[in-house]
Amino acid sequence: MTTWHRPGLAEALEPCRPVPPAKPNILKTLLAVQTVLGHVPTSAIPQIAQVLGLTDAQVAGVLSYYSDIRTRSPSRHLIRVCMGESCTANHGGRVLRAIQDHVRVAVGDTTPEGRFTVEKMSCAGNCAVSPTVMIDEDVCGRVTPSGVPSLLEPYT
Amino acid sequence: MKTTRLYLSNDTSSRAAGAGRLADAWSERPEIQLIRTSPRGAFFLEPMVERDTPNGREAWFNVVPDDLPRIVGGMGGTPVAGIPFLKQQTRFTFANFGTTEPLALDEYQTRGGLKGLEAARSLSPEAIVEELRISRLRGRGGAAFPVWKKWQVAQQTGSEQKYVVANADEGDAGTYCDRMIMEGDPFRLIEGMLICAQAIGATRGYIYCRYEYPAAAQTMRFAIQKAREADLLDFDDYPFDLEVVVGAGSYVCGEETALLESLEGRRGVVLAKPPYPAESGLYGKPTIVSNVLTFATIPNILTSGGAWHASLGTEGSRGTMAIQLGGRVKQPGLVEIPFGLTLREVLDRFGGGMAPGSRFKAVQVGGPLGSLFPESHLDISICYDTFAQAGAILGHGGIVVYDDETNMVELARHFMAFTADESCGKCTPCRVGSVRGREILERIQSGQGTAEDLILLSDLGETMKTASLCALGGRAPYPVETAIEHFGDEFRSKLSAFNLKQ
Ligand SMILES: Cc1cc2nc3c(=O)[nH]c(=O)nc-3n(C[C@H](O)[C@H](O)[C@H](O)COP(=O)(O)O)c2cc1C
Ligand code: SF4
């Protein structure tokens, strides 16, 4: 069998190799891979399973469970619009629509040139200055629909 | 040149409100020295800039970069001690907020930090648990279980290895006090966890922090490093270590057994109890899982005594409550007060009424599984027992106000969809029930629902309440049912039979 090796994958996996008596930690390993590659491609499952001494199914089961572990290669910027209760109460739905109109993409999809992916999230803990939009790791508060274009402009 | 020392919060929400922009704009200004502190919690005033005066701190609110000359000139500031939102609070757990630099261990100590740990180290494990029993502290994560009982079980269960885990998953939308503690007063969480470790004999601790809180996780890592360098983590007879572990976006991972599964790297599904984690938790060892706010409350209890804590609040709810105001209120922010005010009093005194241009419709207390209250039900006192009697919960202390533009049918659908998305799938009432519930509400929303659908929804709710394994399925019907109870006309007017008659 030929395994297609992604640059960085082996290096990302090495610190996760379990040293007995420590048990393998699948979630931690997947997050470590995501930190290096930006996502966890399903094609990497066999290699991850091998390093951890587990079956492919065990790894795949954890990979599919957690919504913040991505299997697709990320766009340059991830826009997450909060749909938690405080943001919903502050009409964050209107912000989401304004963002979709502005970048012309459906929730869950990526713009053709790979600049933005738009997702919903459930709460950023920024409820006191909601509605909230998270762009990559930047938390933006009191976002208004009309403020969307200038908010997104710096993210090229 | 004389430099003026200015204080600006570095909290995520302060930055989201514009504090970061101020710091960038003023980074090259020689006339000021900018100190980045924790926030006051009065987020509606952010970005807020403070400076020292002979009479204490003065503050400028909703500051923009061009305000700098005014601030440096000392013009138009408000004494912080006179801000009504803050003045009417009783700050104990959040006493340092707005004053200290989060990672300055010496400042933490100057302001009374580590005294609780010191007291604990001179006590026997049994005496620490006894102090907590006297304090009558109940867990702040949602279930409100007496803290001392869990600790006693973990203490009395023999094991070479025990664990202490801070639940920093803070999944309830509308809550942010755990995030504030981790970003703003991280040593208080560490101190609380160390006291717990001392009491039960734990050798290792974890802080399970949600993925959405990168700044909190980073601050905690730095703080742990500083605590380690200051030899705080060394117990007399054995080593202790603390680690931050980041989750990956699942609401149910905040449930303690699911959290421990996730900590071991597996799918975060709920396990049946017993065994309780205090007997058999992480890797099968005795484990205390407590909320961040619970741990952060403990240092003051050891410093000032359990009786001091028990003297605050109401009969069944001792101490203070960290209320997190959000939604369409005029003054969203953190409010620490003893239990016992009514919901109306909190909304009036601290919320300051509605955001400009909006009218009150309902308030939800206790996160996405909490009940809705209309205007006529606001005179309920905020404590565990009165809420339990009303079939409601305080949860983690989130209070979200909705205005009259809120569509209750859509909101109810949103709640059920949330449960359907987040259900761990372990038990049928929740896994299947939440999907059915969502479908029924979608049907009603699209005008295709019938009167029978409302009955179906109510039956479904009964099954979910009584037969679900954990509170996600068990509480999910409450926000929906309280929406129907108080705003039934909105639902009935959408039913197809009603439309036909028109
Ligand atoms: C679905 C669900 C989600 C929960 N989420 C959290 C959470 O995000 N944070 C938390 O501290 N407790 C959460 N809990 C409660 C925990 O199971 C547990 O009771 C709590 O961490 C114990 O800490 P405490 O005694 O300090 O409250 C959740 C419970 C359920 C059923
Ligand atoms: S109630 Fe829902 S979340 Fe809780 S155990 Fe059952 S399926 Fe899982």
Ligand code: FES
């Ligand atoms: S509800 Fe949106 S940040 Fe909390």
